[in-house]
Every structure is written in structure tokens, then in C-alpha cells.
Amino acid sequence: MADQLEMLEETDKSLSRRKFIKGVIAGGAATYSAGYLFRTGTVRAQSGAAGSVERLITLNVNGQERRVDVMKQETxxxxxxxxxxxxxxxxxxxRAECGSCTVLLDGTTHYSCSVLTHSVRGRAVTTIEGLADADGTLHPVQQAVVDGAGFxxxxxxPGFIMSMVAMVDANQSPxxxxxxxxxxxxxxxxxDYNKILDCAMSAADYTRGV
Ligand code: FES
Ligand code: FES
Structure with a gap:
């Protein structure tokens, strides 16, 4: 009888332990889910905490001031x-290999996939959308690419064109x-490298007005 009571006690303990572990896992999952569901509010609430980064920032993109909500790890x-x-x-x-994301930061080419957005505050960001004039007149480099049908x-x-723009800004007779x-x-x-290079040479000509 004593043996049976001891066994029952052990079974009880083991059940309680299983319940406890299950509870911790469920509780942890619940906590994680809650964090996920309410993360926006949580992050905003934490924005003034030490070491945190302000999320609502102003960027200068294509000559315009743009307010945007940016996470600290966002590219x-x-x-x-x-x-x-x-x-x-x-x-x-x-991952900084292909150049298709190339933009200009203060006139210099950068891979935008590998630049943190927070790091470009105060810098002039130029994208392909910012090259043409307001009246729709294409940038000489864009016009050279259209005329040369280089792609x-x-x-x-877009990435090549941004690199060509930086090229002709630095050297109009490459x-x-x-x-x-x-x-x-x-x-x-x-x-299509040969035709792209033809376009780059034409782009330099167009920029010089040749
Ligand atoms: S370099 Fe390939 S996407 Fe940025
Ligand atoms: S990837 Fe360059 S033209 Fe297709």
C-alpha cells in the first residue's frame, strides 16, 4: 500500500512537472505572440528609450523632403x-553584388540594399525617378540609353544609368x-555589356552636347 501511495505521488509530481513545462512553453509563446501583435505600439512607446532610434525621420530624396517611418535595421x-x-x-x-539597386548619395554611387536608411539622414538621395526634369525632359544619360536601346x-x-550619371558628372569624356x-x-x-558601353559613350557625348 505504501509502495502504491509512493507511486501515485511520483506520478502526480511527474504530471505536475509536465504541466509546468507545458505552461512555460505556452506562456512563452503567448508572450511572443503578444509582442508580435502589439509590436508597433511597443516600439513607438520605446522610441525615447536609451539606445533606441527615432523611427519617424526626414529624408531628402530627389530634392524633396520626405517624412517616413523607418526601422533601425531597414535598408x-x-x-x-x-x-x-x-x-x-x-x-x-x-547583398552588394549586382548593382541593380544603385542610387546616388551626394552624387556618389551606392548600393542602396547595403546602406541603412538611418545613415543617410542629411544627405541628398537621388534615384532614377529624380533624373528627368519636371516637364518630363529626360536626363541626357536616359536619352542616350533610350536612343541606343542598350538593354x-x-x-x-536603372542601376547602370545611375552609375553612368555619376560617371558623366565626374568625367564627360571617358x-x-x-x-x-x-x-x-x-x-x-x-x-548586354557591349551595347551598354555604347550607351555610356553616347551618354558622355549627349552630356557634352555633341
Ligand atoms: S547590389 Fe544587388 S540588390 Fe543591391
Ligand atoms: S539584366 Fe541587364 S538587360 Fe537584362
Whole structure:
């Protein structure tokens, strides 16, 4: 009888322990879910805490001041495409390899997939949408690309065009080798490099008004 009572006690303990573990897992999951469901409010509430980053920031994009809600780990490509609707900036590799996300920061080419949005506050961001004049007149580089029909699928075109713009801003009379160097951070999956280089040379001509 004593043995049976001891066994029952052990079974009880084991059940209680199982219940306890189950409770912890369920509780943890519930806590996590609650955090997920209410994270917006939580983050906003924490925005003034030490070490936190202000989320509502102002960016200078294509000459305009844009207010946007940005997470601290968000990349510029994500902000441009999904928060500001500037989908001309393409995302290919999303890890600084292909150049399809190239934009200008203060006139210099950068891979926007690998730049944190918070780090560009106070800098001038230029995307492909910011090249043409307000009346729709294309930038000389854009016009050269249109006239040269230098791309096949054109997924890579915005990135190449931004690199060409930086190139002609720095050097309006590049050699073909210098143009190739200026575009070396951009990849074209259709391998249309010769025609793209032709366009880059025309872009320099158009910029000089030749
Ligand atoms: S998407 Fe940024 S380098 Fe490829
Ligand atoms: S034209 Fe297709 S990726 Fe360049």
C-alpha cells in the first residue's frame, strides 16, 4: 500500500512537472505572440528609450523632403521601394553584388540594399525617378540609353544609368576603358555589356552636347 501511495505521488509530481513545462512553453509563446501583435505600439512607446532610434525621420530624396517611418535595421532600398513607392530602384541580389539597386548619395554611387536608411539622414538621395526634369525632359544619360536601346530585359538598367550619371558628372569624356571601369559595379544578367558601353559613350557625348 505504501509502495502504491509512493507511486501515485511520483506520478502526480511527474504530471505536475509536465504541466509546468507545458505552461512555460505556452506562456512563452503567448508572450511572443503578444509582442508580435502589439509590436508597433511597443516600439513607438520605446522610441525615447536609451539606445533606441527615432523611427519617424526626414529624408531628402530627389530634392524633396520626405517624412517616413523607418526601422533601425531597414535598408535604403527597402525604404525607397516599399515606403516611398520609388520602385525604379531594383533589388537583385540584396547583398552588394549586382548593382541593380544603385542610387546616388551626394552624387556618389551606392548600393542602396547595403546602406541603412538611418545613415543617410542629411544627405541628398537621388534615384532614377529624380533624373528627368519636371516637364518630363529626360536626363541626357536616359536619352542616350533610350536612343541606343542598350538593354534587353532592362532590369539592370536603372542601376547602370545611375552609375553612368555619376560617371558623366565626374568625367564627360571617358575612354571606353574608363566607362567600363565606371560601370564595373553593375552586373547585367543578359550580358548586354557591349551595347551598354555604347550607351555610356553616347551618354558622355549627349552630356557634352555633341
Ligand atoms: S540588390 Fe543591391 S547590389 Fe544587388
Ligand atoms: S538587360 Fe537584362 S539584366 Fe541587364
Amino acid at each position: 535604403l532600398a527597402t525604404t525607397l521601394r516599399y515606403k516611398l513607392g520609388l520602385t525604379g530602384t531594383k533589388m537583385g541580389c540584396d 534587353q530585359c532592362a532590369f539592370c538598367a 575612354t571606353r576603358a574608363e566607362a567600363a571601369q565606371a560601370l564595373s559595379g553593375n552586373l547585367c544578367r543578359c550580358c
